Amino acid sequence: MDTLAIVIPFVPVLSAAIIFLFLRNRKGTAARLSVLATLLTFLLSLSLLGDYITSQVARVEWIGQIWGSIWLDPLALIMWTFVSGISLLVHMYSVRYMVEEPNYPRFFALLDLMTATIFFMVSAADLITLLVAWFLVGVFLYFLLGHDTDRSASGRYAFWTQITYRFGDLPLWLAAFILFKAYHSLSLPVIFAQVAAAPNAVQLWGMPVPAWVGILIAISAFARSAQFLLHGWLPYTMDGPTPVSALMHAGIVNAGGFLFNRFAPIFEYTSLALHIAFVVGLITAVLGSALMLIQNDIKRSLGYSTMGQMGFMVMECGLGAFPLAVFHLIAHGFFKASLFLGAGNAIGEARAADGVPPDPVYVSVVERRPNKPSRLPLITAAALTILVPVLVLSLSHFFVASHLFFEQGVIILLFFAWVTGAQALFATHKMTHSNPWQVMGGILGSFVLVVIGYTLISHYFGNFLYPEHGASKRLFASASIGVLSYDVLVIILALLFVGGWALTFFADARDWGQHLSEKWHGTYVALYALLTRELYLNDFFVRMTQVLFAASRRLNVWFRWS
Amino acid sequence: MEWIVLLISAVLLPIFPLSLIFNRLVATAPGPWGRALALLVLPQLGILLLYHTGPFLPLPVLGQRIWLMMVLFTAVFYAFRAVSAREISVWSRLSASSGLTLTWLLVASGSPVHLTQLFVLAWSVPAALLMIWAGLLSQRMGGAYLGLRGGLATELPRLSGLITVTALALVATPVFPGFFAMLQVFHLLSLSWLWPLLLLLMIWGWSIGKFLQDLLFGIYQGEPLTDIGGTVTSVGAGVLFLFALFGLVWSGLWIGN
Numbered sequence: 001m002d003t004l005a006i007v008i009p010f011v012p013v014l015s016a017a018i019i020f021l022f023l024r025n026r027k028g029t030a031a032r033l034s035v036l037a038t039l040l041t042f043l044l045s046l047s048l049l050g051d052y053i054t055s056q057v058a059r060v061e062w063i064g065q066i067w068g069s070i071w072l073d074p075l076a077l078i079m080w081t082f083v084s085g086i087s088l089l090v091h092m093y094s095v096r097y098m099v100e101e102p103n104y105p106r107f108f109a110l111l112d113l114m115t116a117t118i119f120f121m122v123s124a125a126d127l128i129t130l131l132v133a134w135f136l137v138g139v140f141l142y143f144l145l146g147h148d149t150d151r152s153a154s155g156r157y158a159f160w161t162q163i164t165y166r167f168g169d170l171p172l173w174l175a176a177f178i179l180f181k182a183y184h185s186l187s188l189p190v191i192f193a194q195v196a197a198a199p200n201a202v203q204l205w206g207m208p209v210p211a212w213v214g215i216l217i218a219i220s221a222f223a224r225s226a227q228f229l230l231h232g233w234l235p236y237t238m239d240g241p242t243p244v245s246a247l248m249h250a251g252i253v254n255a256g257g258f259l260f261n262r263f264a265p266i267f268e269y270t271s272l273a274l275h276i277a278f279v280v281g282l283i284t285a286v287l288g289s290a291l292m293l294i295q296n297d298i299k300r301s302l303g304y305s306t307m308g309q310m311g312f313m314v315m316e317c318g319l320g321a322f323p324l325a326v327f328h329l330i331a332h333g334f335f336k337a338s339l340f341l342g343a344g345n346a347i348g349e350a351r352a353a354d355g356v357p358p359d360p361v362y363v364s365v366v367e368r369r370p371n372k373p374s375r376l377p378l379i380t381a382a383a384l385t386i387l388v389p390v391l392v393l394s395l396s397h398f399f400v401a402s403h404l405f406f407e408q409g410v411i412i413l414l415f416f417a418w419v420t421g422a423q424a425l426f427a428t429h430k431m432t433h434s435n436p437w438q439v440m441g442g443i444l445g446s447f448v449l450v451v452i453g454y455t456l457i458s459h460y461f462g463n464f465l466y467p468e469h470g471a472s473k474r475l476f477a478s479a480s481i482g483v484l485s486y487d488v489l490v491i492i493l494a495l496l497f498v499g500g501w502a503l504t505f506f507a508d509a510r511d512w513g514q515h516l517s518e519k520w521h522g523t524y525v526a527l528y529a530l531l532t533r534e535l536y537l538n539d540f541f542v543r544m545t546q547v548l549f550a551a552s553r554r555l556n557v558w559f560r561w562s
Numbered sequence: 563m564e565w566i567v568l569l570i571s572a573v574l575l576p577i578f579p580l581s582l583i584f585n586r587l588v589a590t591a592p593g594p595w596g597r598a599l600a601l602l603v604l605p606q607l608g609i610l611l612l613y614h615t616g617p618f619l620p621l622p623v624l625g626q627r628i629w630l631m632m633v634l635f636t637a638v639f640y641a642f643r644a645v646s647a648r649e650i651s652v653w654s655r656l657s658a659s660s661g662l663t664l665t666w667l668l669v670a671s672g673s674p675v676h677l678t679q680l681f682v683l684a685w686s687v688p689a690a691l692l693m694i695w696a697g698l699l700s701q702r703m704g705g706a707y708l709g710l711r712g713g714l715a716t717e718l719p720r721l722s723g724l725i726t727v728t729a730l731a732l733v734a735t736p737v738f739p740g741f742f743a744m745l746q747v748f749h750l751l752s753l754s755w756l757w758p759l760l761l762l763l764m765i766w767g768w769s770i771g772k773f774l775q776d777l778l779f780g781i782y783q784g785e786p787l788t789d790i791g792g793t794v795t796s797v798g799a800g801v802l803f804l805f806a807l808f809g810l811v812w813s814g815l816w817i818g819n
Contacts, residue, residue: 067813102716128745128813132736139735142771146779149715155779159771166767170760177748177756204753545768552646559643561652562585 005061005072008044008080009119011037012112019109030105034112035091041115042084049077056467060125060189067132067186071125074465075261075326079122082330086251086337087115093341094243101241107147111247114140118251122258126186127176130262134172134220134255138165141252145240157236160538164233168223172259175216182209192265199269210266214273217263221277221317225256225310228284232538235291235303242340245299249306250337254329256310260317261326261465267317268474275481278318285311287535294531302339309336319409320479323462323472381429381440388425388444390418392451408480415490419497421447426501567615574608575666575682576659577629578636588655594697597651598690605662605682613675626670634758636663641765645772650696650706650725653773657732658689660762661740664747671750680812681746684739687805688732691798695725698794702787709776711784718789722777724798729773731805733766739809 015037023030052058058073070076091111098107117140121133138161146158182202183191200208221227226234237248260267260277267274288308295301309332316325394414428443429436466472480486506512517524533539569580576584584604591600640660647653662685668678696706698721703711714722734740748759790798 131745132741135736135741139730142774146774149713149778150781152713152775152780155713155775159775162771163768166764169767170763173748173763174753174756174760178753180749181753548642549646549772552642555639556643556646559582561647561656562582562589 012116016109016112034108045080067128069125076123160233171216172220210269214270221256221259238299246340250333257325257329274479281315320476323465598693654692661685684743712780712782715778717782720795742813
């Protein structure tokens with residue numbers, strides 16, 4: 001097993017080397033080799049994960065003497081299996097999807113190299129390996145996104161991704177050197193052990209080292225996971241080939257969540273970074289969801305949906321629910337991959353549809369929908385909407401993880417889950433149906449199943465990822481704030497959500513839409529323009545680049561290019 | 563005498579404003595091979611001069627601090643200027659100046675001569691190779707300007723591939739030696755002095771992004787071109803592979819120190 005662990009990341013590297021050297025003109029063989037190599041990688045990763053589940057022993061394997069180490073802990077093994085699984089899906093999909101594209105073998109070689117690099121990134125046990133892999137992910141992604149070199153736009157948007165990634169690389173560099181200079185070791189397990197032994201022993205510029213490192217790691221994760229202010233590149237990655245979009249949105253963009261979890265032993269001793277992560281994640285989640293709603297392109301809409309999901313993932317980290325973030329990124333990865341890989345078909349079906357406007361007679365006779373729909377009584381619906389999610393969520397969480405039940409992060413997460421559940425039930429109530437009890441019953445049943453399943457899975461998954469007793473509690477404690485601030489925050493959030501619901505309800509029930517649209521037309525248009533222009537952030541960055549570029553050219557002219 | 567040695571060394575291991583002379587020397591060397599040779603030889607001469615005539619820095623503490631600031635300024639300044647360079651040999655020269663100036667940090671730290679020489683090669687070798695690739699491109703297009711006739715990735719896949727990988731090596735992309743050389747520079751400086759190096763990495767990222775965008779993307783509009791042959795491609799790829807291998811092997815020693 002020891003040798004096997006070192007061999008696994010090199011399997012896709014070997015496949016890429018063979019394709020580059022010998023199979024550049026043999027498309028079919030190159031694709032088959034690449035798929036086989038990824039399948040082998042997936043199966044080997046699965047066997048290593050199985051080996052860990054039976055032995056429960058994490059270990060570090062060394063390829064080099066000073067750097068080049070692989071940490072076979074639950075996080076790395078889960079990520080290996082997840083990444084190779086997603087990569088296998090993308091490889092298999094690409095075999096037919098990309099067959100008409102030029103440079104077909106090169107595409108598979110690059111996919112292999114990307115898979116290998118992510119393997120090294122998620123299992124790096126030392127700072128240098130982590131930095132090398134973190135950097136290389138940006139490089140390979142650039143070439144994958146810019147696969148179609150005939151289109152200038154794909155180059156431009158690949159550059160946007162690359163430059164944002166580079167911006168995110170820098171805090172990680174600085175964090176790595178702060179850790180190295182403070183603890184005199186490159187090894188992550190050694191550094192984490194030293195931090196755990198004396199968290200505040202080493203100070204830097206008036207703050208403990210874990211505080212600085214936490215903030216820098218968080219910024220690095222923000223760039224990679226498209227958090228607010230560093231999100232402009234994500235929707236434009238759609239200009240790359242669809243399989244790359246799938247790999248990007250299902251796997252690579254989740255690197256932020258991984259980074260939080262890898263450095264969880266640091267975050268156990270720093271609160272500030274987690275609070276920042278919560279705020280940034282929350283803003284990103286709201287903004288991503290808002291931007292998603294106004295898109296008229298399915299892929300762009302999925303891109304902003306990813307942004308919103310990444311916001312939720314970072315928010316979970318900010319609340320101290322680190323394992324939940326990993327569970328979230330895996331679940332999101334699989335469903336987003338399937339959505340992206342199906343996006344092409346959806347577009348095809350939309351084009352094939354006749355687009356005939358709905359007709360009441362047609363709807364009633366042919367589609368057999370009720371022509372006299374009805375709803376549940378308002379009081380009954382309101383009671384179900386508000387009470388059922390509270391009961392289901394609280395009880396399921398209380399029985400599964402009672403020791404964490406009163407942690408602030410857990411309560412906030414339950415609050416958001418309640419909001420989501422209530423929103424789903426409210427939306428169900430608004431749907432008209434001949435038998436509303438049947439619909440509501442079905443939705444409630446699904447809701448109970450999903451909540452219990454999710455709670456159980458996330459609980460056992462958390463225990464698997466953080467087997468050390470007390471790690472989860474320390475992370476939740478680190479994410480906590482003062483009782484007064486916490487109460488104020490919860491009240492503000494509750495008022496915001498309840499106010500939003502009330503506004504939506506009354507606007508719908510009393511037909512305020514017409515009145516509001518007349519009175520606030522200017523504001524509405526301005527807000528719409530702001531969102532459609534993506535808050536003018538990309539325009540700002542482009543303009544800034546143009547100004548700096550002109551300055552660079554002027555300097556060159558002054559100094560006569562010497 | 564020490565001052566004269568220092569000034570000549572500041573020309574050969576370029577520090578602004580004497581870096582202007584270094585760039586002029588490289589630019590006026592005859593042909594691409596001459597420019598490649600100049601990039602390989604001139605910095606090595608600078609090192610020999612410094613190490614064999616020492617003491618390295620006949621400066622008071624304040625002077626050394628100013629010298630350090632000038633080194634970091636030169637690195638950032640030349641990287642920034644490379645962003646708008648569209649001619650491959652100019653881009654290569656400016657980017658190389660940006661990296662080569664960092665050698666002074668090793669010299670000041672008392673690094674052994676052989677390590678300093680290897681450090682210089684991390685920037686000299688890719689810059690010299692780019693000069694040769696620029697020469698091959700000039701033979702075909704009449705000049706090595708990028709962004710004028712659209713993407714070369716389709717028209718000259720082999721040559722543009724070599725240019726791409728070499729340019730990445732020049733801006734400290736892993737696993738090439740420049741990346742590990744940068745790690746060593748980071749290790750030498752105190753944390754308070756790292757921000758110019760972070761800025762440098764950022765500008766290099768921008769610079770290579772613009773460079774590749776102009777080199778690779780778009781539809782080529784011009785006379786049909788003949789790509790380089792298989793032998794040249796194999797030799798070029800082999801040199802780059804060995805260069806990367808050299809970086810991996812030596813990285814342990816650099817980091818270990």
